[in-house]
Amino acid sequence: MHIHSESNQDALMDMSSPPTPDTALQAEQQVLLDALDSLLLPLAQLCVGKGITIQMLEPHLRGSFVKAARQAYVELPGNRLTSRISATTGLTRREVSRLESQRTPPREPRHSPVTELFTRWLSDPALRTSDGQPIALPRQGSAPSFESLAHSVTRDVHPRTLMEELCRLRLAEHDLARDTVCLLHGAFVPQGDWARMVAYLGDNVGDHLRAATANVLGNGQRHLEQAIYADELSERSLAIAREFMTEHWRAMLAQIAPRLHALMDDDRAAGRPQNQSMRIGLFTWSQPMPSLAPDPNVPPEEIST
8 A cells, every 4th residue: 555745846856977968858858758648648538528639639739839939938039039939849930920920818817706705605604604514695684695795705796696607507506485595515616517617627727737837847936736645445435535635625715715815905905916816726536546457357256456
């Protein structure tokens, strides 16, 4: 059995003798290509699952290479930048120019009042029971109520609109008889909204990968990027582990969200520029151990470990 933590924050290379620059670069590139196999397979599975062919994906990949090269050589003048991007990416100058002409402005971060309302409901101690569960709220009236909670998030969207959106996403339920609203889930997983789910996939996985990439390249601030790996678990143990990780996330959310709101309030009161963002996440993934994957031709009772 193995349980160990994994991180790329403080990776060190131990070499008995310094290799030549070309040899070292080729070795690093091969190690990176090997690691990319693990990153690209889930992406390919997502694309295959939704009928996206490699021809459909390729223009996006080319565009991303051009964007990354442009960011790496931002100090170069325009007449030299195209040549440098071409040399760095392996694309022709003509292709680089074509992709540059199609460049779209960066997408503005999404600030969803529905997400913020959901998070505040889960994290505000005044809106939770003694055991940490979110309480049902009267739809209208003074605090605590859904109306007062909605107004604390935004005055630009009517509370009824926010309630209907939460209900549409099957995250909340409106009890018409009591005129109360209650949460149905302890995590923001918008069921029935494919576009929103994919957008969160891009945001969450994208920022996780950006943090890991920045740590590997070592060209700036170190980002927290840790993991725990455990094997030789049973299906029953996995179920227990998933449950206590869910409980841990609820506890983290209840502690972290109010502190972040307090920091924002302090910044606002002190007049500090509020031009930074942070994403904090927690995830679990489980799968059969490669050497112990079940043989479909062997009945379960005949499998031994």
